[in-house]
Amino acid sequence: MAEYKRIILDTDIGGDPDDSVALSYLFEAEKAGLCRLLGITTCSDNAYGAACAGGIARYYGRELPIGQLKLPGVDITEDNIESYPGTYSKPVADAFGGKPDYFSAPEALDVLKRLLAAAEAHVTLVTIGKLSNIRDLITDPEGKELLRERCAEIAIMGGDFRHNADVSLEPHAEFNIVGDIASAAYVVENSPVPLALSPYELGLTILTGKPLIEKYGKNHPAAMALMLNGCNDGRSSWDPSTALYAVEGEAGVMKLSEKGFVSVRENGVTDFKADPAGHCRILSAASDPQKIADRINSYFR
Template sequence: MKTVLYLTGLFLFPSIIIGCCNKKQINNTSVDKTPLSIIFDTDMGNDIDDALALDMLYKYIENGQINLLAIPTSKKGKYCAEYLDIMNTWYGHNIPIGVVENGTDKDNNAPFTKHTCELKQNGNLVFNRTINNYDDFYKSVSLYRKILSEQPDNSVIIISVGFSTNLAQLLDSPADKYSTLSGIELIRKKVKYVSTMMGNIKDQNHKEFNVFCDIPSAQKFINEWPTPIMISPYEVGDAILFPAQSIENDFKWKSPNPLVIGYINYMQMPYDRQTWDLTAVLYAVEKEKKFFGNSEWGTLNIDNTGATTFIVNPKGKHRYLTVNKEQALKIQKYFIQLITQIPAKYKKTTLN
């Protein structure tokens, strides 16, 4: 997610295939393609791109490409988790949600989650929930530890599109009822890599929102995380806009829709929104398609003001995405194609 904050300058309809293997025919040979295991760490409510990114993940579930294991949150406040629960319920998925503990107070209090959660018709709430008591949500770090402990070694991809709060806390987490391993040991054993939206490589004067809102956690994550990290910096998502025209015209098959309600209440319509968080999702799930360019290996440095710089180092664990105009146009078209797919839950009723 990315609200802009400057201190200085600035195809196929889905089918539900969950928890099983796909098989593709290559030269008449059957090849197993196991769905990717994904954890989506979000500050849902600070920007609408988190909601667009989550829609992508639901579509990937239904296309058999991923298993979405958990949605830990890094934004404080009940509307973050409640909106996620509404999205889960509306799309027909039951993904465990975690709420942050000791989270940052620096955030963008965008009203779209609150508006969606409180929307009423004839005196009744419009959107159903699965979890009606906020206290019933997992705590984010406990959810991380539970899920990671249950997965095969070196199998989990974390997509982080909010603050680094949970990741920093996970690093320091002790052994618990889920695992005898420390946090860093559990990460090293279970996590394959992290795809994260953070920083600005192109403009070092820009204090990018995800980093700036919790600088100590971002520094800890970048400095101590033991697995590779692929960074989608601000300038990549800034170059690819999701069009308001699609929101206005391509979702008429089911109304009201919590994604659409959120989008139209985030900013005054019509507006085209940057796709920061979507790029981190796209890379993680479909990196073999090479939608993006990428840097050499190196190290991201974060100073105490939140400014980010990248130093090339063959021994480094970090890389960052790049995008040119041709790639940006291709990615924009792909985002529209994927997000406007009708969810499996509504496909039959829409076609009848």
């Protein structure tokens, strides 16, 4: 039997709908025998991230550990939880019976450590939100050791490096980096395992998810997420491209840069400097970027 990729996903699901498309791709790839999704953690700025991810898992007939980052400094109770809904996470969780809820969900860091400790072979960690949970994992001595032992690579949706190639461009600070600049800076500097970064410019112009809308309408959780956000032609593929790389590698449609170091400025702008001693590489399209979207969408038809 061909070896499959073991995947752990950390996601800020509930805001931008491309997380829901990425998660659906992972479950479709799992059905195709390409990977096994071991568990999910959320770093969402809403209180329904875990339940939303659980709704998508339930749609695909899967039960798996799901952890939620309990929002630091925020005391969410039954009385104020409606103030933290996210744009689509609550409707998707409600419609698809998503569990666990915010109160019963285990802490994301505990789930990450438990999943790594139980992994039978090397896993690929995929992050498609801010890097808060990953910093927590690396600053935890046991977590850092588990990463070193059990994780082959972290695939990160984050950064924007266009100004490094064309110095006339104004640098753009990317959303996932800006969401927690200190954590992003810490992770790119201190990760004990190699990093592959899928930058803003890779997924920006290519849309995925439309076949789910055409085939299922609101009967599919990711299609529902897209429709609730007005993305009836699909959504930019930042997160799905990162998931595709984690499962299938360059897949003939992407290519990795040479090795180097990524740094994060105080304002969230990212820079890449090629260096054979570096542990970071940057993804780009191998040829026509549309081929990346076509490959992801092919699982949804």
